[in-house]
Amino acid sequence: MKIFTTSQIAEIDKYTIKNEPIADIDLMERASLQIVNWLIYNISNEKPLVVFAGPGNNGGDAMAIARMIADHDYSVKLYLLDFGKALQGSPAINWQRLVEQGKVGLFTISNENDFPVLNGNELVLDGLFGSGLSRQLDGTAEKLVTLINQSGCQIVVIDIPSGLFGEDNSQNDLSKVTRASRTFTFQFPKLSFFFPEHDEILGDWEVLPIGLHPDAINQLQTPYYFLTEDFISEKIIKRRKFSHKGTYGHALLIAGAYGKMGAAILAAKAGLRAGCGLLTCHVPHEGYKIIQTAVPEAMCSIDPSDLMFTEFPDLSMFSAVGVGPGIGQKCNCQRALKSLLLAVPGKLVLDADALNILSENKEWLDLLPENTILTPHPKEFERLVGKTGDSYTQLQEQLAFSAKYKVIVVLKGAHTRISFPDGRVFFNTTGNPGMSTAGSGDVLTGIVLGLLAQEYRAEGAVLIAVYLHGLAGDLAAKKQGEYSLIAGDITDYLGKAFLQLGK
Known part of the structure; x- marks a missing residue:
């Protein structure tokens, strides 16, 4: 099976949206549902869920998961990392859906004073940053990741741990990356998942199919593969x-x-x-x-x-x-x-x-x-x-x-x-x-x-x-x-x- 770079995966997403066709928000729903199904079968609804979302598509996935899982009687709080700019596109739509649903506790984080208290008994869902990240975490984002890592909570990551790059982490500070108990990545594993120094960051990882267009997958060339x-x-x-x-x-x-x-x-x-x-x-x-x-x-x-x-x-x-x-x-x-x-x-x-x-x-x-x-x-x-x-x-x-x-x-x-x-x-x-x-x-x-x-x-x-x-x-x-x-x-x-x- 092919391993694509993060930029190539973005191309495949766009091709799928255009040629399936499917709206970006609906593709996000399809991907999020895969993680929701795992949560329902593996995590008791007596366990509180704390979801951290960023302003991008990874955060949009996190919002969709929070809304869907709340419909199954889970206690959910969602914290949006706020950089002072209005949400755009599918993340904005998902935030509005959460507001209209009214079942998820919604909070924003602008600085350290907005951080929640984590007791260690919660399940944390990391949707802060996805594979499009191109620089090390710093400031409030870095401190938030440190809080999550030190919480003692079980941490489930959406697509890729926040702060980890999809390919080259040679100049990255891995101490600033979320450390997952389990990582669910969409459609393809990232190249960096196969490197030993990232093992403790990723935890157990699993690839979830989300129905990306087979023509794009077949046509796009890559030098990277994994054996099946x-x-x-x-x-x-x-x-x-x-x-x-x-x-x-x-x-x-x-x-x-x-x-x-x-x-x-x-x-x-x-x-x-x-x-x-x-x-x-x-x-x-x-x-x-x-x-x-x-x-x-x-x-x-x-x-x-x-x-x-x-x-x-x-x-x-x-x-x-x-x-x-x-x-x-x-x-x-x-x-x-x-x-x-x-x-x-x-x-x-x-x-x-x-x-x-x-x-x-x-x-x-x-x-x-x-x-x-x-x-x-x-x-x-x-x-x-x-x-x-x-x-x-x-x-x-x-x-x-x-x-x-x-x-x-x-x-x-x-x-x-x-x-x-x-x-x-x-x-x-x-x-x-x-x-x-x-x-x-x-x-x-x-x-x-x-x-x-x-x-x-x-x-x-x-x-x-x-x-x-x-x-x-x-x-x-x-x-x-x-x-x-x-x-x-x-x-x-x-x-x-x-x-x-x-x-």
């Missing part, structure tokens, strides 16, 4: 009746070193579970018995070294190559990785120590074959491109890196993001904190490799792998719980994840 189950399901290639193991590719996994063979085992099992027909593990001599015992389905290629990766087999027999889990960073290992890059494997995924070696030899980045897949965690990415102060800036660095070296970068995290050389970026929507465990990344590398070895192009393989990895983790967490989840559990649930995508 339907999108991924359509990419999975069904198996043919007369296929055989050779049909599904031969993967070469270069992994493991003395004391680190667990990484090779985890990646190998995941690669096989991802459906590749054949998998060969290239391991140091000391790892031979371990890998043959732990993963009997895999074949072995034995390195001359007892301890580490120093050579690689003829690549012509392999449809994809994966390098990195547990290989170490010794000099011999570094030389072997450079030689492998010079051999130009057709499909390649690099992870873990392979990335750390690259960060120490950045001139080798120019050797990466086009559409090589790199799967760094944030620290590994930082070693490759340098430190950034915020996620938006980091995203720009990631996109620039993908474009410069013509590679696919999978930056792992709560919303793992996948950038492509053409400037597109996809955010993942599966996965859970239980996957923050040793070996989880090795499993992802194996899944990517297993898919890459088959008929999938790099783009399809990486998108499916990231979503599938998170989905398997979610299924495992339902049985094991997040605290006890280990990397092997993710592999164990890959089959069920595939089944869910195949429904």
Whole structure:
């Protein structure tokens, strides 16, 4: 699904109003009704509601919600932040409707003396500022947000927390932003919702459909997307009746070193579970018995070294190559990785120590074959491109890196993001904190490799792998719980994840 900038969403609103057609006030009613329905089903009408509204459309939404919910016997007070200018358009209409209804306590706030007393038992609805905000909060607005944040109340946000920008918050002071218990955003998530530093600001967030015009959504271009189950399901290639193991590719996994063979085992099992027909593990001599015992389905290629990766087999027999889990960073290992890059494997995924070696030899980045897949965690990415102060800036660095070296970068995290050389970026929507465990990344590398070895192009393989990895983790967490989840559990649930995508 597409992620649009806040200015693009405003364009889609205008297109909908003109071409549905629908009046702006009626579109506001439609959006507000979605939040009202949630309140009715989840919040007792014995709980007092305090609504804060600004003078713009976000405030107009807040007024509409206050009026509708009051019709269901909720006790509601609404405070309008008054900047000394008369309300215009739909907000003015909604204010008049509130006056005529007479069920909501109406107050205006011009300065701190007008602030209400919040006891902590109220539900606060934040409709002060929406996605059109372009500067930090200050003055009375900033102080009001501070009051709300310090109240101890449950805070429900309309569309976007007041003070948060939809995209770039690199120069924003996040201490001046409403901190939500729950955020309801309309039709599309904002780009900033996918960044870790905004997690505590947003709380649990949910996208509410409000019927914006599909033609506008389809026609408007964006480089930002997030993954959905339907999108991924359509990419999975069904198996043919007369296929055989050779049909599904031969993967070469270069992994493991003395004391680190667990990484090779985890990646190998995941690669096989991802459906590749054949998998060969290239391991140091000391790892031979371990890998043959732990993963009997895999074949072995034995390195001359007892301890580490120093050579690689003829690549012509392999449809994809994966390098990195547990290989170490010794000099011999570094030389072997450079030689492998010079051999130009057709499909390649690099992870873990392979990335750390690259960060120490950045001139080798120019050797990466086009559409090589790199799967760094944030620290590994930082070693490759340098430190950034915020996620938006980091995203720009990631996109620039993908474009410069013509590679696919999978930056792992709560919303793992996948950038492509053409400037597109996809955010993942599966996965859970239980996957923050040793070996989880090795499993992802194996899944990517297993898919890459088959008929999938790099783009399809990486998108499916990231979503599938998170989905398997979610299924495992339902049985094991997040605290006890280990990397092997993710592999164990890959089959069920595939089944869910195949429904």
